[in-house]
Amino acid sequence: MTPARETVDERPIPATSGHAGLSHTGMSRRSMVIAALSTIVEWYDFTLYLYFATVLARVFFGGTASSLLITLGGFAVAYLLRPLGALVFGHIGDRFGRRPMMLLSMALMSLAMLATALLPSYKAVGPIAGGLLLLLRCVMGFSVGGEYTGVVAYLLEGAPARRRGLVTSCASAASEVGGLLAVAVSASTVHLLDAADLESWGWRIPFLAGAALAGTVWIARAGMQESPDFERQAATGAMPTRPLRHALAHHRTGILRSFAISALGSITYYVGITYVPAFLTSAGSLSEGMSLWLSTGAALVVIAVTPIIGALSDQWGRKPVLLALALCGVLMPIPLFQLMASGSAGLAMVGAALLAAVAGGVSAVGAVATAEQFPGEGRLTGLALGATGATALFGGLTPFVAQALVARTEWPPVPGAMIALVALAVLPVLARAPETRPR
Template sequence: MNEGIGEAVSQIRGISRSSLAIAAFSTIVEWYDFTLYLYFATVLSRVFFGGGSMSLLTTLGGFAVAYLMRPLGAVYFGHIGDRQGRRHMLLLSVALMTAAMLATAALPTYSQIGAMAGWLLFLLRCVMGFSVGGEYTGVVAYLLEGAPLKRRGLVASLASAASEIGALLAVGISAATVALMDEASLQSWGWRIPFLVGAVLAATVWIARSTIEESPEFHRQVAEQTIPDSPLRHSIGNHCGAIGRAFAISALGSITYYVGITYVPAFLTSAGALSERASLWLSTAAAVVVILVTPIVGVLSDRIGRKPVLTVLALASALFPMAMFALMASGSHLQALAGAFVLAGLAGGVSAVGAVATAEQFPGEGRVTGLALGATGATAIFGGLTPFIAQLLVERTGYAIAPGAMIGIVGLCVLPLFLMMKETAPRHSG
């Protein structure tokens, strides 16, 4: 696997190895913050909403609403990326993320100012959602445009793998913070530590990104004078089908990830299957599974194509998640671990092939805006909203399998589209 990654990096044309590596691994920060919020949801519900039966649902609801800002940010930053370059876009988005995370770490708590604490947290989540909109799509476009044609799947999958490293850091730091502190210290000041770490990570990424080169695809558009005057109008007018396909791919990727991975700690804790501490450590192990699976699936998509890999993953998404949630709710640590590992592998696989498959739906002109409309729009609905809906369904119905049913329904809905869509992998298309 390491030889494959090294070969992919060495064949980049027009982008240095260091620029490629910085772009791929800078997704750590985006996913660190957003998964931190979900992994830390039970703690934040006490710190900002005073605890109680509705506090966790309110915390997840705030995440869901704020996540709706992501498509707006994606369109805004996508316009910048398509008009002024991918590099400029990526610098602006991470600068805003740094400021938002630093401000979150400095917020007063519910015990200090009452309900206003929750509103301030919600406001900063909206800012974060807006800034994150420009992150993942910009990075994926940048990697795709610098990758060798026959290694696009592997190279683009590195962004997904790096994202999960960010999630691994988030769950690891969350678990360590909870484990090393008593409840009073955690609610007083300890909860700030993970957000301060995130602010430092984001600032480091900004410094590193300031050294990267511009995408060769954007240079081509400048030279040929093909940059669209209005990327939004260009994408809607010329690539509606591509936007729909990107939406479907990202819908599956989002729900498998946000319900199948990041919601799991809250599910295990609220269902009484595991303690808060144990569920966070279990999620740390699940994050490792995703990191291992992602490049493997990226290589597989290069060898056999995007279409067959997506089709198999959609079918697996329809068949397995309900059983895995039932397994995790059993109360057994071993069964919870097995269920979480299967769900993590499934989500990691969809994320890996989904990164390259969505970007390949669009030509270079207007690519980032097209991704914003399709991929990020789906993520806002099937990512940000789904943990809240999953928790609501579990509480209202009493069925532990409800979150798995949500994943299964999406898998069934997108399967026919995957069967019909054209192959986009260069060596298999045409």
């Protein structure tokens, strides 16, 4: 005899129902701005590792033929800890509040960034340098696991119902500002220093800057309000005492849909944007400095596109916008990677910009669409199981796989084929999913 449990409709609950408290507008503007801008920090450091991958390969792994692949492999391994971090921090956020969860994750991130900046190099201590770098990347992956989903949920729960897409997309836009800052600092450091100074001490500058930025955000977060939706749960005693069990029992369909949406967003972002500098350097025959400057331009495209797509999803709905972007993901990446491999800086810029527009659009609408798959109760744990799980597989692993496949097949468009295959697989899920925009 199976135990009785509450009958739960697993369909996404629109804000107008009041179930998830999504119609609240009592959040202070200051708290919303701090939450949105704080994603700059997490993406600054996490993408800094990819943008600086060729330099770190020489500094920490001796610059051998396999050092870049090992460096990208470290990024992939760190990403595998994101779901674990998301579950741990999600439990804290669902059980004790969004604010304490975001303070704790940012504190851990600040310490990991500072420790990275102080690491010894391969020349100083040998292979142990690479091991220490990878260990700190795992700490970073763990802390970032709870960061992005926490911020997205916080913005969603504090936004006016008719502007949820636009407001929540600010997390994606701000994270790309962090990526832009990372690539700009990386490019400036590479251009201003000669190779000897760069590998001796210059590589530390971007990580020290990130540690200072993270500490500043932690101080600002200390004055944030709690999410109005969590306050509703606390007032009514609705917080799940066991968030993981609650999510698995009541939100299975939402977990699967958020996994599919996040898979598309992750592979378009991490292969179509953050892997591009390494691709342009290795397969596109461009210099490190030129590749980083091209990526800076791509980041500007994402920042411009993100709020537009977020607002369009408020006007037209999440589903049609996601379907259109998934079709772009099927048709565009292969020819665009071929374009970037041509060796021409101009053509590479066109390819990188178009890929960035698609990736930025998916990230914008994907942020609100994944969070809307769940009511307030258990939302962070549901996102950890669905969205963050997909990001670990289709985000952190894919730059490593893309680089390995390019080297093995000697076919430059193979990263584009990876994006196209995932987009094709996600299309049927999106086509069957209900609309989650508030009516």
